[in-house]
Amino acid sequence: MKKSQIKTRIAPSPTGDLHIGTARTALFNYLFTKQNNGKFIVRIEDTDKERSKKEFEDNILEELKWLGLDNDKLYRQSERTDIYKKYIEKLLKEGRAYLSKEESKAKMGKQIEVVRLKNPNKKVEFDDIIRGKIEFDTTELGNFVIAKNINEPLYHLAVVVDDYEMEISHIIRGEDHISNTPRQILIQEALGIDRPKYVHIPLILTQNRSKMSKRDNATSISEYRRKGYVSDALINYMALLGWNPGTNKELFTINELIEEFSIENIQKGGAIFDIEKLNWFNREYIKKISEDEIFKNIKQNLPKDILNMSEYNDKILKKIIPIIKDRISIWSDVLKIAEEGDLDYYFKQPKYKTEGLLWKTDSDLNIVAKNLLKIINFFENISNDKFSSDEIKKIIWDFAEKEGRGSVLWPIRYALSGRNKSPDPFQLAEVLGKKETISRLHNAINKIV
């Protein structure tokens, strides 16, 4: 066995979409491997014919690719039965395993013949790079089954054989595999093969501190992708779940992660998955994305009612990108905002009740009308190309100051948006343009008189 090269693997079973925990394990393997110029292997563990599905394999591969965790080599256990058979026969021939006739547990009453390992019933001790020595008494394991028959290996046998054949140097996997390790070591010893290095990383936990399982809400990478998380944000967040650089730095590119990652800094205890923090990371990444890319993503998440309205056009959407950008954490928030009615008014005259034009303590709509008329006057005097937020503000500020900011600003903003909450009136006016702004102001006045 060549020892010099670092070789790692992840071994997902295609019984579900790529799980967030598997993705994080893949990431740690990937970072460690790339840092050491090693090889990262993906091995699809599909020995269970009943539960393995091609669609899940496709999903796993697809999402790993989306995350940027490319593998150097892909294997499928279902294509390697001949190899396992050789090892099972060896074990049988050397008396380290035996055939056992017994009643099927799966199918009551059916007689079958399984392959069991002869357990030497000894204490097994192994070193875990992040946990130190771990000791087990394997007696309680009994003569466990390693294959359903000579052609159908079970998990433990297949894993041991593959890790050996593929020359895996470091097995970096979830903590839930600690208890599997002694079994696998027993098989290695029966086979007389070398032991790889073990690294058991902490689990990702749900809010109630239990292992994230498929039945929990959002556990597949696909779901996060669909909701509009950015892959780099997901990577960054997952890297910091259970690992830290030892400094206060939190934002990392994948290359920085490869550079700074270290197994020694991996945490021992499980980490709760915190969607709020992930959202924060996602915002940070959205900030860095180019206008074009943002535009594309926002448009994709716009509901049909907006896209299909006659007033819709890309120009306006482009203008409100900064406004939207500040209000979303993930792309699907665009849809949420739209559904709450906070986007319509950029495209068409909003409907609203006249009383809404009144600022808090004010009660006289006639004064509102008078003020709006005055504002229209100001606006008329601004040339089209100077109709910008800053300019508008400069021109009406003194007047607003004199009449009371709320009394002036609120009606403008409300006349333009028809909403109690919106961006400020200057921004709105700029987006809408001189003509539309003035038109909406006139509309408001007409409603009053």
Place this chain on the structure above:
RNA sequence: GGCCCUAUCGUCUAACGGUUAGGACAUUAGCUUCUCAAGCUGGCAAUUCGGGUUCGAUUCCCGAUAGGGUCACCA
């Protein structure tokens, strides 16, 4: 229940055996042009408990407690 792993703010975490126990998210107050968002400034908030070892334990050891994982003819 057996075996195994783990234990710092609500959450993710930092701290050669000596720090006012630090940062981030969340939260909270204030500021910033009316409302919102963003931004800025400040606040609240933790070493599970009990024994040791030590001049001195978040840190080392033991125990308790709590949480988690695992106990297949799944992986």
